[in-house]
Amino acid sequence: MPHQAVSPSSCLPRLHSNPRADHERAYGPSERAILSRAAFEEAMAEIGAWPGYAPTPLRSLPGLAREAGIDRIWYKDESARFALGSFKALGGAYAVLRLLAREVTARVPGVPVTALDLVVGRYARVTRTLTVTTATDGNHGRSVAWGAQVFGCNCVVYVPAACSPGRRAAIEAYGARVVVIDGSYDDAVRRAAADAAEQGWFVVSDTSYTGYMDVPRDVMQGYTVMVEEAISQLPASERPTHVFVQGGVGSLPAAVCGHLWESWGRQRPRFVVVEPHNADCLYQSAVAGRPMRSEGDLDTVMAGLACGEVSLLAWAILERGADDFLTIPDEGAVTAMRKLAEGKHGGRPIVAGESGVAGLAGLLCAAAHEDVRLALGLAPDARVLVFGTEGATDPEVYERIVGRSPEMVAEDPVSAAGR
Template sequence: MPDLLPPCAPRLFQNPRADLDRAYGPSERAIVSRAAFEEARAEITAWPGYAPTPLRSLKGLAKAAGIDRLWYKDESHRFELGSFKALGGAYAVLRLLAREVSARAPGVPVAALDLVVGRYGTITRGITVTTATDGNHGRSVAWGAQVFGCSCVIYVPAKCSEGRQKAIEGYGARVVRVDGTYDDAVRRAAADAEANGWHVVSDTSYTGYMDIPRDVMQGYALMVEEAISQLPASERPTHVFVQGGVGALPAAVCGHLWETWGRQRPRLVVVEPHSADCLYRSAVNGRPTPAEGDLDTVMAGLACGEVSLLAWALLERGADDFMTIPDEAAVAAMRRLAEGNELDRPMVAGESGVAGLAAVLCAAGDEEARAALGLWPDARVLVFGTEGATDPAVYARIVGRPPESIPPHPCGPAPRVG
């Protein structure tokens, strides 16, 4: 088998608490559920510019990896933000504003269009939303605030790129750079929100802050449902590899597949950078455990040190494996996609967006990891390409050429793939 990536020495932990037979019950549905998902789907699919993002069949990389299928959910064209995060933060802003308007004007129904046209502007203009971000979530919250008519302050860690900060500011948000990590920015945003009467719209949950992160995760579930509907009618994935972060995304994927397919759900592998491995450490210790160090990774959107408590409540028994990879694996995966091959057209994918794919290729090239994960010739793997070149300058520095130099891939809806 040809080398898929440079040797990447993945770390793999098989979750001893994973429970395939456990029913998706009331405690799980209190976090994410199909009932709440249907509300999110009805709302988001009515937004201008909505279209399902494509599901690509990477036949060349599947062949090189020695597996049957490799499906890549390409989020690089999600709305105007180029990231799956558009589904979460903006939806949570809408839900928050609708609740606030209803509380101040009881009995008045509030629709998204009412907020877009400024019908309740006298109320929403006095509301400020805030969050911490490494880039994409903050862009989604800022976009939602601009569209639905409220003010926005976004906190970014010291290492957030200038390009990502400017993209957030482009939606009218004020950006505050914090001298520290993403988790330091989370704490600063929460403290300033309390002091100023602002509303935190975060994708991570912590003691005393649970409701809004549920809305964020329900928005993410739309991406999962789209992928389910786009799979070939007679096929289901045997494995899903999904990037970690604070855990909100893998928990949304886990909960949606668990409730939808039950015991027939695919094996779920949660992927993180070696240097930002809070979910991996939590799995090893059997309880939420922070990562150590400065969280420095090229996968900037995954540079998170503390686990979302809601996410962990699902992943503790719903995730089968936890895996970490080096930065070099993500860089190599970006370049492989940009180059294309005889079967796969070139694609643009961001450094955090390729983490799941990089983990598949990394594991396929490691005999021990391949065997432990069951990546055999009949394996059918789904990964989520969660972002495009959300900072073109960073992309060009990593790949060696600007994203616009790569021939565009057809990006319309893809009902079925082969």
């Protein structure tokens, strides 16, 4: 059978179908207070005017669709988003811009502040005195550092000890100071918040917590630019029956879920959140019916998803909007990276990072297990949208996993032509 091409023994998923999911529930005022199409229009107008902006491609993966025993897989490829190689460019940098505009307006009342004003340094006397800070496993910190450099403020980024040297160097390349924390991502979040309070810095986090909501809302709203692009790129007569999205603290899946929920209402696809077995805070929250910590040790190759605590704003969307929560072993992500690099999907090789493939990996793992496939309704006519949220954001890690450098994969026509 085609859906047995992925070895079940190497990718045993764990599924929890959400009893609180409600496809009849309207996207109402409480949800729009977090994410809305009105706020999306504002984000789109801003980000769409940035130099280098272009929609990233939506790729069809017919080979992997056949392997999974379904009709279609669409893969939103974020590997060339701006210069950062990750969808995170849409969130952290946008939030930095919004924060700086608010702060300049507070100090120079009555003057509207544009991105161009900040880029050319019109208010540099103000922005040079401001410092933004965040915690990251890699991509979000890189986006915040890039935004700080572009829009003219200082930046300090906290990373857990497990963050690779390559990802630290990529953040420093944008002029940020990197502080390594002897602990997890969640420890870095707490340290960034504490130091910001002491130093008078501004936290630009993609996770929300009690008393800290506004900036993470901007981060999430920036992500919806990617979602709207995907909607517009789908074939006119087709919509996905399912969407599989990687978890983390929940900001990404909440942005995707909320935008599709408001846009398509009851006709929205079945929504599946995918996490590593060892970093499953969203899965645990779904089981408990309230925000919970991960029970795992957060040790996963999917470093960008090594988060132990849920963003409260994200959970407010996912609690009713997500249909299923799925966890997978690291082998699932490694296999998906290699399949894309080899062109097994049915096109030119795709360079995809270990966290960016988690949604696709979740789909392939689910399709390889008949009970999970049936529980998720992955019938032969299923059409699935996944988000490939990063390229090789750490080339050394990528080469260690795939066996070839990202440059070799991207430039290799043999894999695609020789099948």
